[in-house]
Amino acid sequence: MAQDLRELMNQEKYAQRPKLAKGHENRFLSRLAEEIPEDKKSNSYLWMKIAAVLVVVLATSFFMKEQFITTSSEVPMLTNTPKESPSITPVYLSDVSPQFKKIEDYYLGNINAELAQLTITKDNKELIDSFMLQLEELDKEYTRLNEEMDETGVNEAVVNSLINNLELRVGLLSKLKNKLGEMKQASKESIQGVKI
Amino acid sequence: MLQTELIEACRQNDRKAQMKLYNKYCDAMYYVAFRFLKNSFEAEEAMQESFIQAFIKLHQFTGEVTFGAWLKRIVINKSIDMLKAKKLNVIAINEQTLGTVEEDNNWNINDEITIDQVKNEIEELPERYKYPMMLFLIEGYDHDEISEILGITSVSSRTLVHRGKKKLQQKLKHLYHGTGS
Numbered sequence: 001m002a003q004d005l006r007e008l009m010n011q012e013k014y015a016q017r018p019k020l021a022k023g024h025e026n027r028f029l030s031r032l033a034e035e036i037p038e039d040k041k042s043n044s045y046l047w048m049k050i051a052a053v054l055v056v057v058l059a060t061s062f063f064m065k066e067q068f069i070t071t072s073s074e075v076p077m078l079t080n081t082p083k084e085s086p087s088i089t090p091v092y093l094s095d096v097s098p099q100f101k102k103i104e105d106y107y108l109g110n111i112n113a114e115l116a117q118l119t120i121t122k123d124n125k126e127l128i129d130s131f132m133l134q135l136e137e138l139d140k141e142y143t144r145l146n147e148e149m150d151e152t153g154v155n156e157a158v159v160n161s162l163i164n165n166l167e168l169r170v171g172l173l174s175k176l177k178n179k180l181g182e183m184k185q186a187s188k189e190s191i192q193g194v195k196i
Numbered sequence: 197m198l199q200t201e202l203i204e205a206c207r208q209n210d211r212k213a214q215m216k217l218y219n220k221y222c223d224a225m226y227y228v229a230f231r232f233l234k235n236s237f238e239a240e241e242a243m244q245e246s247f248i249q250a251f252i253k254l255h256q257f258t259g260e261v262t263f264g265a266w267l268k269r270i271v272i273n274k275s276i277d278m279l280k281a282k283k284l285n286v287i288a289i290n291e292q293t294l295g296t297v298e299e300d301n302n303w304n305i306n307d308e309i310t311i312d313q314v315k316n317e318i319e320e321l322p323e324r325y326k327y328p329m330m331l332f333l334i335e336g337y338d339h340d341e342i343s344e345i346l347g348i349t350s351v352s353s354r355t356l357v358h359r360g361k362k363k364l365q366q367k368l369k370h371l372y373h374g375t376g377s
Contacts, residue, residue: 002304005361008311009333017227021236024226028218028244035248036209 063109100159107166114173123187124180131176138169203263207254218247221264225271231334232275232327242278246271272335272345276327303361305368317367318360325360332357 095101120128142165149158205213222243229246230239250257250267257266305314318329331342332353339357343350 003307003309005303005305005314005364006333008305008309008314010336017223018230018236018239020223020226021240024222024240024244025215025219027240028222028247029215031244032211032214032248032251036251 059113060106060109063112064105066109066112097154100162103163104166107170111166111169111173114170114177118176118180124183127179127183128176131172134172135169138165138172141165199263200259203254203257206251209251214251217263221267222247224264225267228268228271228335229275231330232272232279238278239275242274243271246274249274268335269341269345272331276345279327300358305365309368309371313371314364314368317364317371320367321360321363325356325363328353328356329360329364 118128142162145158145162145165149155149162152158202213202217206217225246226239226243229242230236233239233242246267250270257263315334318326318333321329327346328342331337331345332339337345339350339353342348342353342357346353348356
């Protein structure tokens, strides 16, 4: 009986196989790292995330500390006008309640951080000045509220309006930032328009 | 870990999963490449390149065939590419001179012939027959698949395999008579 060539070759799989040379895994790994280095990419991305978080935390704590050291609840950058001396505003809620101090510090720290990032140019000076005036108004109001609280005692309404006051400042600042961004964009576009 | 999970992890470029899959298939794929390239360095190169290509193109793997079959196809394509690069005319087939042949279904050979003898004789075949015969007999591809791999028509594949078989049978016959007498 003759055997079928196809059937014979099907048994091929049982034949002895040549072995891979030693260290082939490591060679493959290095090849893999070279050709598909995505893993590293995602790692560095993670690192960037961590770094970003760290920066935020550090910045916040730095500004809080700053605030703590100066113990002035005034925003130092706010005033181009001479500083109101602390004696005019004898009692702040933050002096009484450490909890509120935390809140106040948090907001003022953020506001200072934002202010520090502003770059004043000829074009936006007017805009920034008007925002500064508004911020100043809010600051005065804040002092007034504190005085009022000193007279009437701590109540929810006053605390709420104090916090509202702080939130308003942050809101104003973010508006200012948006406006500045728009202005930058607009000037860029107009420059491009001139070029074309 | 299930195979599908493993493949999914490889899609996410999970190094561990990739190495698991590599270790699972590297020996078989090395062997496939070795059959074509007959050189341990080149076979390892072809096998590893194929794995990398497979990992990059893993999104194209739909699961219609098994992962092993999919990978093997890549390995074979890679091996043939490397052969072509070595000798450009390896599989240059003048299809015009290839008349169509009547296929017969006679694959019989003498009982005493062993796999190794057949493999040696396939090795000795002219290259235009050798690779279609290897793909057909050893790798188990059909003519459509062979035509895709070699970039020829499936008619040519049939013709080449048929002629290759005839030549092989002749040689094996001669071998038997030669050693037997």
